[in-house]
Amino acid sequence: MDHCKGCSGSKVDKEIEKITKKYKGVDGGIISALHEVQDLYGYIPESVQKYLSSNLDISMSEIYGIITFYSRFSLMPKGKYNVQVCMGTACYVKGAEAVLKEFKEKLKINEGEVTSDGKFSIEAVRCIGACGLAPAIVVNSDVYGKVAPDKVDEIISKYANE
Amino acid sequence: MEKKMINLTIDSRKIAVEEGSTILDAARKINIDIPTLCFLKEINEVGACRMCIVEVEGARGYVASCVYPVTEGMVVKTNTYDLIETKRTILQLLLSNHEKNCLTCVRSTNCELQNLAKKFNVDSLPYEGAMTEKVLDTDSACISRNTAKCVLCKRCVNVCRKVQGVSAIDTVNRGFKSKIGVAFNMSISKSTCVGCGQCIVHCPVAALQEKDYTREVKRALSDPNVHVVIQTAPSVRASIGEEFGMEIGTLATGKMVAGLRKLGFDKIFDTDLAADVTIMEEGTEFLERLNNGGKLPMITSCSSGWITFAEKFYPNLLENLSTTKSPMEIMAVLIKKYYAEKMGIDPKNIFSVALMPCSAKKAEAIRPELKMDGMQLVDQVITTREMARLLKEANIDIATLEDDEFDSPLGEATGAGHIFGTTGGVMEAALRTISELATNKPLENIEFNVVRGVEGIKEAKINLGDKELWIAVAQGLKNVSKVMDEIEDGTSKYSFIEVMTCPGGCIMGGGQPIKTSYERAKVDVRGLRAKALYKADKDAKYRSSHKNPEVQKIYEEFLGAPNSHRAHELMHTKYHKQDVYVSDNKK
Numbered sequence: 001m002d003h004c005k006g007c008s009g010s011k012v013d014k015e016i017e018k019i020t021k022k023y024k025g026v027d028g029g030i031i032s033a034l035h036e037v038q039d040l041y042g043y044i045p046e047s048v049q050k051y052l053s054s055n056l057d058i059s060m061s062e063i064y065g066i067i068t069f070y071s072r073f074s075l076m077p078k079g080k081y082n083v084q085v086c087m088g089t090a091c092y093v094k095g096a097e098a099v100l101k102e103f104k105e106k107l108k109i110n111e112g113e114v115t116s117d118g119k120f121s122i123e124a125v126r127c128i129g130a131c132g133l134a135p136a137i138v139v140n141s142d143v144y145g146k147v148a149p150d151k152v153d154e155i156i157s158k159y160a161n162e
Numbered sequence: 163m164e165k166k167m168i169n170l171t172i173d174s175r176k177i178a179v180e181e182g183s184t185i186l187d188a189a190r191k192i193n194i195d196i197p198t199l200c201f202l203k204e205i206n207e208v209g210a211c212r213m214c215i216v217e218v219e220g221a222r223g224y225v226a227s228c229v230y231p232v233t234e235g236m237v238v239k240t241n242t243y244d245l246i247e248t249k250r251t252i253l254q255l256l257l258s259n260h261e262k263n264c265l266t267c268v269r270s271t272n273c274e275l276q277n278l279a280k281k282f283n284v285d286s287l288p289y290e291g292a293m294t295e296k297v298l299d300t301d302s303a304c305i306s307r308n309t310a311k312c313v314l315c316k317r318c319v320n321v322c323r324k325v326q327g328v329s330a331i332d333t334v335n336r337g338f339k340s341k342i343g344v345a346f347n348m349s350i351s352k353s354t355c356v357g358c359g360q361c362i363v364h365c366p367v368a369a370l371q372e373k374d375y376t377r378e379v380k381r382a383l384s385d386p387n388v389h390v391v392i393q394t395a396p397s398v399r400a401s402i403g404e405e406f407g408m409e410i411g412t413l414a415t416g417k418m419v420a421g422l423r424k425l426g427f428d429k430i431f432d433t434d435l436a437a438d439v440t441i442m443e444e445g446t447e448f449l450e451r452l453n454n455g456g457k458l459p460m461i462t463s464c465s466s467g468w469i470t471f472a473e474k475f476y477p478n479l480l481e482n483l484s485t486t487k488s489p490m491e492i493m494a495v496l497i498k499k500y501y502a503e504k505m506g507i508d509p510k511n512i513f514s515v516a517l518m519p520c521s522a523k524k525a526e527a528i529r530p531e532l533k534m535d536g537m538q539l540v541d542q543v544i545t546t547r548e549m550a551r552l553l554k555e556a557n558i559d560i561a562t563l564e565d566d567e568f569d570s571p572l573g574e575a576t577g578a579g580h581i582f583g584t585t586g587g588v589m590e591a592a593l594r595t596i597s598e599l600a601t602n603k604p605l606e607n608i609e610f611n612v613v614r615g616v617e618g619i620k621e622a623k624i625n626l627g628d629k630e631l632w633i634a635v636a637q638g639l640k641n642v643s644k645v646m647d648e649i650e651d652g653t654s655k656y657s658f659i660e661v662m663t664c665p666g667g668c669i670m671g672g673g674q675p676i677k678t679s680y681e682r683a684k685v686d687v688r689g690l691r692a693k694a695l696y697k698a699d700k701d702a703k704y705r706s707s708h709k710n711p712e713v714q715k716i717y718e719e720f721l722g723a724p725n726s727h728r729a730h731e732l733m734h735t736k737y738h739k740q741d742v743y744v745s746d747n748k749k
Contacts, residue, residue: 003354006741060354061332
């Protein structure tokens with residue numbers, strides 16, 4: 001039975017076809033498939049969700065439920081520079097919320113969103129294990145410690161012109 | 163092989179149960195009542211709500227009895243003071259994130275959460291605070307959803323997935339933001355939902371309910387210039403009594419008609435007569451397909467949830483569906499074309515109401531291809547539950563009324579029409595007629611026991627004249643999809659298939675009186691309601707559709723022969739593939 005027979009526009013890349021083939025008939029394979037798609041694109045596009053639903057015998061709502069349950073999966077593409085603000089206990093206590101707010105205001109986007117030029121996205125993440133540097137943020141693979149709201153501008157401008 | 167027996171003690175009573183049983187199974191065997199909320203036997207066994215927790219000697223913390231397997235020598239207590247206190251706290255926490263407008267809630271007095279709050283003397287609400295964001299989804303023609311009343315028991319999710327195979331809804335998000343939703347947070351109307359309403363009848367609260375159209379019906383009834391006509395589906399007579407304190411399985415045909423008359427309907431007609439017409443059309447259509455190499459297997463087309471299911475999941479099989487309209491739509495044509503002409507009433511002045519056991523029929527009524535001369539033929543579909551509400555607010559208790567009778571000329575039905583409301587009934591009705599039409603010989607026994615009963619898929623080999631063929635009866639869309647997959651694979655051996663959307667057929671439809679999980683566990687609701695319809699069949703003057711004198715007259719005066727050009731124009735329809743999950747910005 002095809003759970004997405006009535007879905008349109010689910011043309012996908014060769015890679016997605018390969019991933020789908022790999023997990024067809026595998027119990028719980030959907031999670032592994034979503035991991036690979038996430039790695040490939042940085043998010044799970046709607047067309048891919050529909051393709052997986054059609055081919056892996058799993059409904060759209062179930063897939064959507066899985067994606068929205070795990071913070072690892074994302075429904076939206078990430079920016080060229082993904083700003084992860086640590087909201088773990090130590091960072092939170094040291095003022096991570098104000099840092100997050102400053103990033104949102106400066107970039108004019110919310111968590112999970114991307115700036116219109118595709119350059120930046122913001123994520124609030126759980127403990128990144130850098131509690132000694134609290135409050136900490138990560139931009140792609142660059143870690144910044146003891147970040148105060150007044151340092152946000154400086155960090156953004158470092159990437160804005162690259 | 164006999165299963166190993168496990169000995170345990172529950173509340174100081176010793177019991178032996180089969181290995182693999184849960185504590186709840188064991189307790190219910192000896193009539194120890196453990197309260198449950200999310201639990202639904204075989205459908206939702208997830209241990210989510212924690213209302214069924216019990217104390218097990220030696221176990222760490224309390225365990226959920228609905229999922230905890232018994233072990234040898236286990237000692238269980240179900241009713242300690244601490245357990246009662248804990249359960250009261252669980253209820254208070256559930257209520258802290260619940261829209262508590264019980265006074266104006268449609269499920270008040272028939273709500274499993276309310277019942278439990280009462281049972282556990284929840285006399286205060288100490289945990290007021292933030293609430294999960296409320297989603298009100300009213301775009302569907304069949305179902306409205308209010309997440310603020312949801313207790314996240316997941317019964318709806320698992321009925322939709324495991325029983326219907328539709329899987330339109332699931333839990334989205336995580337933790338406090340969790341809610342039951344649809345992919346991309348769309349309305350359920352854009353999902354694979356077929357409108358069957360099994361989620362509604364399995365919801366313990368009022369997070370899901372039918373789209374209520376009682377106001378529109380009242381407006382028509384109160385307008386003296388409108389001729390208000392109602393038709394009643396086969397299965398409603400077997401269930402509506404329950405809403406008025408009658409026992410489950412009471413056949414309340416006469417009392418229902420009396421109630422409708424009191425409520426002010428100008429004419430009360432029987433959809434069962436239209437079911438007889440359906441058999442004439444569908445039966446003839448089948449014989450034509452069989453004898454002239456038409457598309458087989460032919461699949462019945464009465465059940466609107468099934469039609470939507472086929473259009474969304476099996477668009478390649480639409481040619482297999484009988485083109486015959488559903489009994490509701492056939493009756494609607496008869497009302498606005500045949501009856502109106504006969505009585506000299508302008509069809510535009512007729513307000514045609516259909517009393518159905520079904521939420522999906524609400525979507526069927528507004529299908530554009532069923533309009534005639536720009537006119538919608540069924541103006542409003544209301545469910546058994548909505549009708550009970552209308553009757554109650556008008557202070558009409560049908561249980562106290564003298565039996566009344568349907569009106570002529572669309573009120574006489576056969577036993578074949580009556581059994582349309584239960585799984586196997588349409589097939590049995592069809593077999594009674596096509597066997598006699600194909601052979602020109604009267605049947606020795608018109609009861610086809612092979613198609614009766616509870617199995618999800620029933621099959622039988624039958625003889626039709628010199629032909630031998632396989633027929634099947636499928637109920638519950640998950641079972642139906644197995645039969646459909648076989649047709650798509652080319653491995654199906656059947657010639658004729660009856661499909662009913664809901665498990666058990668219309669008697670268990672999404673518009674029927676809601677039974678709590680306790681009642682469902684204790685009483686065979688399906689069996690009792692079905693029995694009522696088989697009794698109506700036994701008591702009927704005529705038991706085969708082609709013997710119905712009113713139907714014969716309708717063909718003489720109005721339709722000509724079954725499957726004639728005119729019958730085709732009026733009583734047949736077409737089906738279309740339906741797209742799902744189409745976002746607004748793309749179309």
